[in-house]
Amino acid sequence: MSEAAGNNTAMSGAGSLFADGFWRNNAAFVQLLGICPLLAITTTLVNGLALGIATTLVLIATNSVVSLIRGALVPSVRILIFVLIIASLVTTVDMLTNAFFHDLYRVLGLFIPLIITNCTILAQAESVASRHRIDHAALSGLATGLGFAAALVMLGGLREIVGSGTLFSGMEFLLGEALRGVYLNLPYDGMLAAILPPGAFFGLAILIAARNYFADRKKTNPSRREEAAVRP
């Protein structure tokens, strides 16, 4: 049945599916899932970006695998199976990052294994991947992951600018030694509070408020009717 529904809205489906994962149901700003890594790691933009990329890769992989085996899922143990799949894929990402991006691994350290506990991934497996074809599931994973990564990057960038007065510091962890020392240094020393844990909450609150403001403004536009018609 989901196949038929998927075919009907095939064209607008992909765009709306993407918008859904990225904006309307943004994991971090709307669903408030995955807050633990979000708050902990976003002291710089680069840290946020790196964890965002790792999470996106994991989401695409877990959604695809779960979607592929959805026919064989046994309802009573499905959560157990999801967690097994997520944990083994994250462990793989963890080991490969350690082997091939060692410096980055030292920065993200604890937080790659913690991707396992990111509820976004389990929520995606349960509510999307186990009910849809692999293309739908993978796209949803991509959109959700990118939405989460965008949130990490914005919060990381905000906290880095306000807290340290720099931006893009640590780029060498992602893109190689050539970029060591290449970052924006603002004429401002930074406000410590933004780097400390409370700053993460304040920053997240500001970004959620900003997102809600834009979402509300969009609703007052004529296009609102269209949106309302799609989701009665």
Add this chain to the structure above:
Amino acid sequence: MADSERQGLRAILAVAVIAVCAAGLISVSHRISAERIERNVAERILRSLHEVLDPSLYDNDLVGTQVWAIDPDLLGTTDPVQVFLATRNGEPAAAIFAAVAPRGYNGAINLLVGVDAAGVIQGVRVTDHRETPGLGDQIEIAISDWVTGFDGTSLSDPPLPQWAVAADGGRFDAFTGATVTPRAVVQAVRDTLVYFNGHQAELFERAAAAEDVETNPESSGANPP
């Protein structure tokens, strides 16, 4: 009844199959990455050792020449402390202590302290700490060059009473807003020097004796507590 039994069997089978696949995936990625991870770690250790000791000062396998030292009073921890011993043409050249400053503002601060055979500091680096970002974290070389202030110091320069932060009448600067952190580091470096002063010969002898034997923290305690 039979139906629910079949359901149960299916559930067990599904979980078992997935578990086997998961284990297979992890073992494959372990196989791909294990060797590289090991090499990365060894490289990282050597790179950090070279931060506190000029590579031209020694010619042995530094990472491979380790002994363990136990001295809760001077080395800051009841655990064995890793000591890397550098030799040149077979003669003792320097030692690098993975010392601990136990009285940081937020718990212990881990250090690497490089001392040459004459007891002169070749370099100090902070490897791990939980000091307040923006205040105590200036002990990190990435944030400030404060730790380079130890280079070239020894137990006689400055004289022992001046091995303290300026606030305590010593020769080492503290940072604005953070005295506890630099004080802890200065004390730890000083105590490491004192330890090295008293145990230098013994450390190198043990390293020579243990050349072919696996170093074992249990059997090589310098000062049994």
